[in-house]
Amino acid sequence: MRENKKLKISFIHPDLGIGGAERLVLDMAGALADAGNEIKFITTHFDPTHAFDELKNGKYSVDVFGDWLPRSVFGRFQALCAYIRMVYLSIVYILFFRNYDKQDLFITDLIPVANVFLKLANEKVIYYCHHPDLLASTPGGMLKKIYRTPIDWLEMKTTEQADIILVNSQYTASVFHKTFPQIEKDIQILYPTIASSYQDTVKKLTYMKPIEELVPDIKKDGKKIVFLSLNRFHPAKRLEFAILALARLQTIVSKDDWEKIYLIIAGGYDPQSSINARTFNRLVDLTKENKLEHKVIFLKSPNDDLKAELLNSCSCLLYTPIKEHFGIVPLEAMLVSKPVIAINSGGPRETVDHGITGYLCEPSGDSMADFMARIVSENYEIMGARGKKRLDEKFSYSSFQKCLQNVMKKLLQQNVKKSE
Incomplete structure (x- = not known):
């Protein structure tokens, strides 16, 4: 694959609402689109009335899978439900839709379980870690620990499946290394930019x-x-x-x-x-x-x-x-x-x-x-x-775009070397 080829890039994100994570992936999408790449989003939930303007006005195509699945069970088990929804999205998309519109690269964030399915399908994956999700879980008793342990293990194992892992700051990089010492893969910093x-x-x-x-x-x-x-x-x-x-x-x-x-x-x-x-x-x-x-x-x-x-x-x-x-x-x-x-x-x-x-x-x-x-x-x-x-x-937009382009270039070079 030539480095200057215009790519088809899909973002896999659990819920395209209005928040800091959504703002960041949209800024990444904008920087990549400005470079001539074709962008789309794949998600488990999208409400056009509760979204950023780029999604409201149809700038990017959005595919939704698994919105019918519950987000919680009587207000509990949100993390488990989120993982189940993302597993469903990954399996359905890869089995039934991936070949109709072949993508060159996938960018995932928040819930990394999609990484393992994408890598099994031999896709190229960048994972953006805003912050380890397991740290957001509030402490609890023994039942909470039993519930969270397999989810936290799954987060670590599926995060390391990505070809490249990005974080938003040196601070998050240090937290990432302390939280996931088992992951030996180098991580790179992509500072967010202003919307x-x-x-x-x-x-x-x-x-x-x-x-x-x-x-x-x-x-x-x-x-x-x-x-x-x-x-x-x-x-x-x-x-x-x-x-x-x-x-x-x-x-x-x-x-x-x-x-x-x-x-x-x-x-x-x-x-x-x-x-x-x-x-x-x-x-x-x-x-x-x-x-x-x-x-x-x-x-x-x-x-x-x-x-x-x-x-x-x-x-x-x-x-x-x-x-x-x-x-x-x-x-x-x-x-x-x-x-x-x-x-x-x-x-x-x-x-x-x-x-x-x-x-x-x-x-x-x-x-x-x-x-x-x-x-x-x-x-x-x-x-x-x-x-x-x-x-x-x-921290300008041009710095953000240049850093993101360098990440893409590095991933492409990695895959060229593997194919030689």
Whole structure:
């Protein structure tokens, strides 16, 4: 097979909804399609009303197999059902549909069990590990351990079947090696890139709107210093750090500076989610306990246009998760030349250059507040400009596309050598 041949590439993904994993595989699909390759998706579930625009508008063809199979049994055994659905998809597709539209390459993620069936069919497979799935399982008793042990073993065994394994950061690579020490195969890092839809939205921003125009709760008098948090209302995102930091910041800065400072906490909020509701209510209570009601503004589920406007008009992004696999929001802030204060953990350690494009703080309100005080007193616009330069050099779409193309080239070369 010639390296410059345009390929037919299929993504096998369990559920084409709206999430970080779906966003990443769509960005991979876009980069490969831009290079002239033909792309399609194979999945167990697809709802066009609950999907990203690229799938809504029919940019890629989508084949669905096994949607009739249950996702759970009385709310339990979700992992087992997910594996069964993917096994069904793999067998049905390979036996009855594969030969009608022969593909050159398959890219899988999330549930690696498809890898073993594809390799039995002598297909070329790239597996993208967002994060080992077994680590997402909550601890339980002996019955939970008996249930999870074969699933965790199957994840390890089927993951290593792929020709190439990709991860999203050096942090995830280290977690992968600790979780699957039996897998001796080299893994490669493919840093995620900013969604093309967000980049298009940013390009349409003609000027920096006054923040009070976007958020009427902020006073209109004088210059403002606005810290912004963008993350869904979920306990894992540790949004309380931002509120505790603001409370501490009040004791550090001058009274005049304090009058200028606001915190906006904006993020995804599903009215049907009890976790979202509980998290939101706890944050509101924490704000009241610290008497910060006039300084903290909550925004539920802002649309993409408003998120871009908020990032463009804020002073600094606060990124609060601990052990985040990668974290795309800091890159979105860097795209609009904003400094980032993030927890010194996980993916942000690779995107935020401490003291140059932002700051990495310890997981506490006090530590975050110390760096927020620096933003108040320093020329944070210079720091934001450095962040934009770092984004262009290391995490741009062109860097993402080039890295992905190199992965494809390596796989093709491997198969040429095997055939010689």
